[in-house]
Amino acid sequence: MTAHIGTVARKDFSDAGRSKLLWVLVGLLVVIVAVGYVAIWSTIDDVSGAEVLGFLGFPLQVVLPVAALIVGYMAVVGERRSGSIKLLLGLPPNRTDVVFGKLLGRTAVVVVAVALAFVLSLVLFGSVPFVDWLAFGALTILFGVTFVGIAVGVSASVSSRGRSMALVVGVYMVLVALWELLTAGSYYLLYDEGPPLEPETWYLLLDQFNPIFAYTNLASSVVEGDIFPFQFQYGLESIEAYQLTPAERYAGSGDAPFFLQEWFGLVVLVVWLVVPVAIGYYRFQRAEL
Amino acid sequence: MAAIRTSGLTKQYGDLTAVDDLDLEVREGEVFGFLGPNGAGKSTTINTLLDFTRPTAGSATVLGYDSHEDADEISPRVGVLPEGFDCYPRLTGRRHIEFAIETKDADDDPDELLERVGLAPDDRSRRAGEYSTGMRQRLATAMALVGDPDLLIMDEPSSGLDPHGIREMQNLVRREADSGTTVFFSSHILEHVEAVCDRIGVLNDGTLVAVDTIEGLRESIGGDATMRLALDTPTERARKVAASIEGVTSAAVSGQTLECSVVDPAAKATVIVELERAGATIRDVRIEEVSLESLFTTLTNGEDERAHHSGQNPETAADSVLKNPDSEVAE
Structure with missing residues (x-):
């Protein structure tokens, strides 16, 4: 039933791999890493390779989601609009193969891009602690793949390019620009006050379900120094609150529950990968082409 | 076993009924032409x-x-x-075929397939984005042929092809049929169907209005052929001889010409033989078949002007009485 996922993925990778736009994005990623390094290296004295790694997290959390969303948002709907999906589905691959083959193919593009950027960082700064570098790289790949999943899921769910783009942009806006308004805003409406340093537990769980927070929290624990999430802030939370992890803000006695631990960020990333793909898969199975 | 069978197939888009309770059977090994004006529901059925x-x-x-x-x-x-x-605009023609071969787990030679559909060697390693419509059609046809399928389903295979390409496509369909492949293809152009099909089904407004061989259709719609014989001396006797032959429905003399309406195609030879035997000297014979065009127009009621295609043979005009005078030539 799923025998053709690999074939579709390889074709998709070689097809997407010939797209200039994608390589521009990859190049952008690599250039940002290089420029970031050079800038830090030349302005700050006595900076260790491990610290530099931490600085990388800030541009990556902004650029990588955008790049991954652009790589993925046309994956399935693009073929539907052009009609090449009919050529593809006329052959043995079925719709399952298409969705997961596309997911794999586009994932490969993002993995290649992140891997190139990280290899470059290793070349530029041979002195980085290798284990940290590897863990940070793997985490960043997972972060990128999560956004590929969101984009491919959206692209499988809709029937027009415009809707796919609107949804993808909408998701990104919610995660970057509206998150505090939605979470802390709800808290405000419920309790007549913004979330305090030690708010209700449900709020901490909800708040950390942002994949960008999940990434920065996890990254902070992997590399030296803290990586703060890039977010629009509305002042509904105190400045101190922005600097604390969910576990540190837990109000109850004893250890924070598992879903506020740092490793739970991995679950958050996987949820953001799996749920959109599942919705896209479900809708694409039932679509009229 | 039927290669294709639909039972009560119905497809509605909101208020629009694209296919209405369609019962269709395509037999194994035959070339079946699925004919109908644009919007008749052919593509919906195939989809x-x-x-x-x-x-x-x-x-x-x-x-x-x-x-x-x-x-x-x-x-x-x-x-x-x-x-x-x-x-896929960024992939070469050959890569398309290789992909199809991979998915079908076949061992075809991509170049041999591309040769069969007439895609020039130079074009095979070009990106498909640079291809003309006709070249894409050829490429997709080659992909369809990968793995020697038991059944070919082709939706408007001649679209985008020039007359030469259409002839090549017809030859290809014939060759596939000769090798035992069932071919089901749709068209809104009569000539393409007439040239290669064993049977045709005519679809109009989502409903099958006729299924038969072309000969059968001609007969069932009363498609008489007209024979015009130029005689040295047309006589009443010659008219009577001709009229008495089985399969000839009427005979009339006008000037030097004897006109016979013939239902049974085999009767034409009999007419000539019998007239010779009766001592008539035949200087010329012209036969006008009922064109498929007029059959088609009759079946589809001449409603859909977009779909009409004029077969460019000179005899069509004489038989166009059934044709909607407003209809325009398409394609």
């Missing part, structure tokens, strides 16, 4: 067979498998040339 759309009611089987439930059993055994498709 259902390929599981691109799902029927509102009824069902369809392809090679005995349900078109939706067993779609995975069908696709390895059929070759598909869809309508309104596009190629």
Whole structure:
């Protein structure tokens, strides 16, 4: 039933791999890493390779989601609009193969891009602690793949390019620009006050379900120094609150529950990968082409 | 087992009924032409067979498998040339074929297939984005032929092809049929169907209005052929001889010409033989067949002007009385 996922993925990778736009994005990623390094290296004295790694997290959390969303948002709907999906589905691959083959193919593009950027960082700064570098790289790949999943899921769910783009942009806006308004805003409406340093537990769980927070929290624990999430802030939370992890803000006695631990960020990333793909898969199975 | 069978197949889009309770059977080994004006429901029917759309009611089987439930059993055994498709603009023609070969687990030679559809060697390693419509059509046809399918389903295979390309496509269909492949193809152009099909089904407004061989259709719609014989001395005796032959419905003399309406094609030879025997000198014989064009117009009621295609043979004009005078030549 799923025998053709690999074939579709390889074709998709070689097809997407010939797209200039994608390589521009990859190049952008690599250039940002290089420029970031050079800038830090030349302005700050006595900076260790491990610290530099931490600085990388800030541009990556902004650029990588955008790049991954652009790589993925046309994956399935693009073929539907052009009609090449009919050529593809006329052959043995079925719709399952298409969705997961596309997911794999586009994932490969993002993995290649992140891997190139990280290899470059290793070349530029041979002195980085290798284990940290590897863990940070793997985490960043997972972060990128999560956004590929969101984009491919959206692209499988809709029937027009415009809707796919609107949804993808909408998701990104919610995660970057509206998150505090939605979470802390709800808290405000419920309790007549913004979330305090030690708010209700449900709020901490909800708040950390942002994949960008999940990434920065996890990254902070992997590399030296803290990586703060890039977010629009509305002042509904105190400045101190922005600097604390969910576990540190837990109000109850004893250890924070598992879903506020740092490793739970991995679950958050996987949820953001799996749920959109599942919705896209479900809708694409039932679509009229 | 029927290669394709639909039972009560119905597809509605909101208020529009694209296919209405369609019962269709395509036999194994035949070339079946699926004819009808644009918008008659041909593509909707084919899209259902390929599981691109799902029927509102009824069902369809392809090679005995349900078109939706067993779609995975069908696709390895059929070759598909869809309508309104596009190629992958960044991949070469050859890469398309290699991909099709990979998915079908076949061992075809890409160049041999591309040769068969007439895609020039230089073009095979070019990106499909640079291809003309006709070249894309050829490329997709080659993809459909990968793995020597039991059944070819082709939606408007001649679209985008020039007259030469259309002839090549017809030859290709014939060759595939000769090698035992069942071919089901749709067209709104009569000549293309007439040239290669064993049987045709005519679809109009989502309903099958006729299924028969072309000969059968001619007969059932009363398509008499007219024989015009130029005689040295047309006599009443010659008229009577001709009129008495079985298969000749009427004979009339006008000037030097004897006109006979012939129902049975075989009667034409008899007419000539009998007239010679009766001592008449035949200087010329002209035969005017009922054109498929007029048959088609009769069947589809001449409603759909977009769909008409004028067969460019000089005899069409004489038989165009049935044709809607407003109709315009398309394509």
